[in-house]
Amino acid sequence: MGIVLNQSLKNTVITYIGFGIGGINTIYLYPVFLGATFYGLTNYITSCANVIMPLFAIGMQNTLVKFYSQHQTEEEKSRFLSFTVLFPLLLIIPMLLIGVFFYDEILFFLSKKNPIVKNYIWLIPFIGLCMAYFEIFYAWLRVHMHSVFGNFIKEVGLRLFSLFLLIGVYYNWITVEGFVYATAALYFLAFLVTMLYAFSIQKPNFQFTIPEKTKDILVYTFYIILSGSVANLLLDGDKIMLNQYMIIDNIAFYSIATFIALVISVPSRAMHQIVYPITARLMHENKQEELNDLYKKTSINLQVVGGLVMLGIFVNINKLYEMPQLHDYVEGVVVVFMIGLSKYFELILGNNNAIIFNTKYYRTVLFLGVLLVIIAIGLNMIFIPIYGIIGSAFATLLSITLYSLAKLLFVVKRLHLYPFTSQTFYSLVITLLLFLLFYFWEFPFHPIISIAIKSVLVTILYVYINYKFAISIEINQVLDTILKKLKIK
Template sequence: MGIVLNQSLKNTIITYIGFGVGAINTLYLYPIFLGATYYAVTNYILSAANVIMPLFAIGMQNTLVKFYSQYNTEEDRERFLSFTVLFPLLLCIPLAFIGLFFFDDLVFFVSKKNPIVKTFIWLIPFTGLCMAYFEIFYAWARVHMHSVFGNFIKEVGLRLFSLFALIGVYFKWMTVIDFVYVTSGIYFLALVITMFYAFKIKKPKFQFTIPSNVKAILEYTFYIILSGSVANLLLDGDKLMLNQYMVIENIAYYSVATYIALVISVPSRAMHQIVYPITAKLMHENKYEELNDLYKKTSINLQVVGGFVMLCIFVNINQLYELVPKEYSGGIVVVFLIGMSKYFDLILGNNNAIIFNSKYYRMVLFLGLFLVFITIVLNMIFIPLYGILGSAFATLLSITLYSLAKLLFVVKRMHLYPFTKQTVTSLIVTFILFLAFYFWEFPLYPIIAIGLKSILVTIAYVYLNYKFKVSKEINAVLDGLIKKFGIK
């Protein structure tokens, strides 16, 4: 766990810094400087781009991680790297022609409720392509065990550039319409920076040759396209559905709530960057005892860290919403619903990495497609009835069912199990502290009140988890800090 803990810790810190910058953007700058309409437009474009991104990447970011360690010679590795970069470009050509052929129909479909979307429709494929190649070059760096810089660009860099652009809107250096275009430009800039960094780590020697195991690669890639589409639809499909049934401002209200809840999943995002290639290597070498040990460690460590984040959000949520315009306050329940779904997914550890690097990935991916269908149906039922709350409830049901299905599949098929008695201990500690802190507030300015309550929650949470030895790794880190600072 040395390299995992080291890079995961760096990635976690970087990701939380990014989410801190994003919180400033999401809770204040976007609502105040852009207004609900153009905030919603920006979110819709990014969500739609993220949904179609797997089609442009052709699953190569995951394929690269899975197969790179299996090549024994430098020549084979260079041939494979070339293939992962050039092959998606080749397949993007027919996608572009299909998009142009059905362009008018697509525009009519997505803009019939909100005509403003029509103006920016072409930014969706452009941004999706930038996202796709960013992920490919990021994977290029990750297979060489360099996950930190790409994570910095993804989590901090994008949000910092957005912050600067929002400041530009405030000083009238650009209009809110210009901001929408600049946002897509920021993703292109992130792609270019990450590409040069990847090439610095491993200088490319592009060659138009096909790897010897191309059949296995293409078969895996096909299913990864499905898995990526499933994951991204579960993540952003609700915003696309809201655009079809409600005025676009509701996407802004929903986005603030989902952003707050998404902070809970940050530890998983950070650890995943380095755990994924290690999981692939362990499975390739058939080291299942080590893999099972890694599975349990990632599960309890993510549960402890993610549980702390969720607890701080939930007990402070009412005062947190005092910082945003009143029209956004309907999203408080959304935070709870989405937050619980993220927490359940979090405690599954490196479950996804295990599945997508196993021989069983096909069945689970088809199950994911079925759950996407359920998500769409549930959104069609609940959004007209309950608005953004209906969408959040549909998302909670879908993600929970999908996560539970993946867990049962790994347990039954691969005999790997992530939970221990510490899992139950952590749940009890988190629930008791929620009851202890949620129902009262400091009668102070919201930021001060949130800070004071969070300090009390932190002391209680860290002490109880340390006392009950919930995580050996986290206790070891705390013991090191205690020894370093001479605390008795």
């Protein structure tokens, strides 16, 4: 257990560092060094690759984690590792052959609005393949209790080397066109390094054999492909749709706004790492009352922490877009609000996903997710031609909210669990009142200074009010501990 807690803490720190580097790249460097066109192009290529990645991996990264421990001997485990690495080739090779056969048709479809995409289209399957095998070898490391290295590569390494590449563009060491190819090489390097490290943990002995419980593995794999495809389409599908209706520069505007909004969801990553196994245990032991209590606690705790992050973003967003490098991207302000609200709603559902995926009903919810992806695509087709990137953000807000509501209703009706209390309402009121107080109050200073001052004031007032009204008992206990150590209380 010590290893689990130790690595969870390290992974949490790594995730925050990664987001910090990503913020520097997204807000300060990409817009200035690449420009809207090539920033949009890079984002489009990686988004497309991320969408096809679950198909290339065939869910093996999750299958490996779930079934590895069920193999007893080292020989069985070695055979299973071989299976998870080699089995995806049965789908990857036919998919690539189909892509080559219909290359001209695919090229025309994807580049009819933005001809610049033509020269880089082959990078999409290449990066997708690198992403897929990175995830498989990352899972290889996780089952051997070496998760930190892979997480560092994923969260920090890729963003840090992107920063170095951007500096290279600034000093004319590489061109903006070269940056796109270098990004593809970066994903290949991440896959290669992770693979070699995985092999150093356990040497491979490749042999293609059919493992035991093949039916269970294949059924599970099918639903994981479905789950991964739904999640990635909801995350990146809007950027792909934008390419079909608007010039590619708009993807850059949209990507910056969505990255800012996604910061709201960062607190949930740390909590879910800890809460997921607890949820699984309570459900296995059929402790309904304790599970319901945990559901409420995770909901209000994430609401309070996520509410502070969202508030800090929303009240400062206008000043942020006044900065010279973002001045031409100002249309993204509305996108930040829409995507931010959808992420906030996901937060306040607490450990909703952990509950669902530990029940026998998770397949139903996955099919519901597929339906909502279809709805999201339809909404994008309706709203993008009319409202542009704001239309895409509205389609995403609507589809994610519908999906979250469906999952909430499923848990409430089927499992008789409910996440909200009176504190939920009070937290919403506090967040709304502070937003109205600070949003229209602008300081006549440089944007960075104004953002810093307002953030400090919002944080002090928000934390004080939540503490005073005891919105979250657990957060108050943490604050009491800190105050005692500081000898303030």
